[in-house]
Amino acid sequence: MAEYKGIKGFKVQYLDQDPVPTVAAWGAGGSLNTARYQLGGAGTQTAGLAFGGEIAPTTGATEEYDGSTWTNNPTGLNTARRYLGSAGTQTAALGFGGYILSTPGETGATEEYNGSTWTTSPGSLNTARYSVAGAGTQTAGLAFGGTTPAGVNQGVAEEYDGSTWTTGGTMASARRYLAGCGLQTAGLAFGGSITGTPQSITEEYDGASWTAGGTLNTARQLLSGAGLQTAALAFGGDIPPNTTATESYDGSTWTTSPASLATARRALSGCGIQTAALAFGGFITTGQSATEEYVQYGEPNTFENLGQVWYNGTTKALKYTGYAAGSWSIGGNLNTARGSFAGGGTQTAGLAFGGNPGSSPFFSSATEEYNGSAWTSVNPMATARRVLSGSGTQTAGLGFGGYVPPATKSSATEEYNGTSWTAGGSLGTARDGGAGTGIQTASLMIAGNAAPGITGATEEYDGSAWTAGGSLGTTRAFLAASGIQTAGLAFGGEISPPTAATEEYDGSTWTAGGSLNTARYQLGGRGTQTATLAFGGRDPFSTATEEYNGTSWATNPATMNTPIGSMATAGTNTLALSAGGYNGTAYTSQSEEWNAENLGIKTVTVS
Secondary structure (H helix, E strand, O other): OOOHHHHHOOOOEEEOOOOEOOOEEEEEOOOOOOOEEOOEEEEOOOOEEEEOOEOOOEOOOEEEEOOOOEEEEOOOOOOOOEOOEEEEOOOOEEEEOOEEOOOOEEOOOEEEEOOOOEEEOOOOOOOOOEOOEEEEOOOOEEEEOOEOOOOOEOOEEEEEOOOOEEEEEEOOOOOEOOEEEEEOOEEEEEOOEEOOEEEOOEEEEOOOOEEEOOOOOOOEEOOEEEEEOOEEEEEOOEOOOEOOOEEEEOOOOEEEOOOOOOOOOEOOEEEEEOOEEEEEOOEOOOEEOOEEEEEEOOOOOOEOOOOOEEEEOOOOEEEEEEEOOOEEEEOOOOOOOOEOOEEEEOOOOEEEEOOEOOOOOOOEOOEEEEOOOOEEEEOOOOOOEEOOEEEEOOOOEEEEOOEEOOOEEOOOEEEEOOOOEEEOOOOOOOOEOOEEEEEOOEEEEEEEEOOOOEEEEEEEEOOOOEEEOOOOOOOOEOOEEEEEOOEEEEEOOEOOOEOOOEEEEOOOOEEEOOOOOOOOEOOEEEEEOOEEEEEOOEOOOOOOEEEEOOOOEEEEOOOOOOOOEOOEEEEOOOEEEEEEEEOOOOEEEEEEEEEOOEEEEEEOOOO
């Protein structure tokens, strides 16, 4: 009897549960009925609460979220205000402090919500303040940070017992516009502003005193957060500009999430837990009503890829992921035509940097950001270079290695925070023509040209330093890579002639995967270890597009519009971006966008 492997060329996976779509993602939720910013929030992703805020003037409006829709409660806060602190759940919430425009001035007023009405507590904050952060529950709340009527930043914490506030420990860094989460005896304070400068500071509270925690990767103010002291999430805020950056905290270190908010905004609110959070409201040029839901999938999930086939042992069903063929379309032009450069981010929030502009001095430090239709020039890299590698996002990018003037291989690393580049830890081996993948705090540098020749060495970056990882089985340069630091993919490259070799990385060791159908180098790649898109490259210059499912490559009938190599890339295997590059005659500024619709999980039925 014929097996599926014999017919289709790969095995059917046996899984206890269906694959999940991604490591983490923000998705659209129901919109607030009242667009606003500087508001309070409490509860969970499926039972959230929004109250107060600024709509010009301030409001006491209260809304409840059921996981899809916000419903107005006709009974709002007794004291309309903005920049208030909050804690608790949808049916037992706490609102305190804030700024009252009608007075005007700061307040220490505290109100409790029972699921239908707000009641003013006899206990007010000992120090009236606004832009205060909160944590805990209705009967064990925590207030910290903020600013007083005299404009003095506050560091002192106050603890609420259900009726009275008492003074607690004082933070090392008094600040305003910060975020908080956790419990009264295990609170977390992060971000904020000191003398107008956004902060990355994190402090942890044990019920009596504050101690320093790990710093945010993206310093910011007017951000929001959710979760616990040892499992927190930070999102949005103002760098400036407004940011979509999302980070998760494990009790010691912040890690930039591969998922970013769809809408960059500040003065938003949030609630929930680290793996299921809610973000709502905020400010761009006006108050916002948008709601976004965050989901973080953990092990032992298998991640979904297009064309995947598996047998679900729990439901006893043969399933697969359906997909449309996809297509390439022309996008916005770069401001600086170039090739041999690096990129990161997504198709609608891309980043391109460095490269060769094709004219003297043949090295570039230019950095550009893409918004889904147009490229904007921003602050350049500190060191002009070409044939460098890169990873990360538009607000947390990483550039490393490359070839620098006058003719030297580089070990330098630079980190981008959405505004400017700063020096990071140096590579152990100076090189150019390698491949990069991952995020700013967990990247891989793979292979490339080193002295005296091509190397297969891999290095891993932890946000400050590079350490040696496993070496590729096939030494090469000008290859492509995708995936994350513990599940990477390396493919193609130049050995002379070009290679089709593919290798998979588990965080320590590389093993052989299925070979590309078209051997090539200076190609592009985006996706995960089990769902990657390969495109373009040379020799000869190519328009070919291939998709990897974790086992084998399949040639997609859709090809790029222009044969191209040495481009910068961004995005995913279903929403990719190719920018610039060299077409054999000239360096180009043209971008191309790849769009492939995932039609979701399908079940094989027998009729």
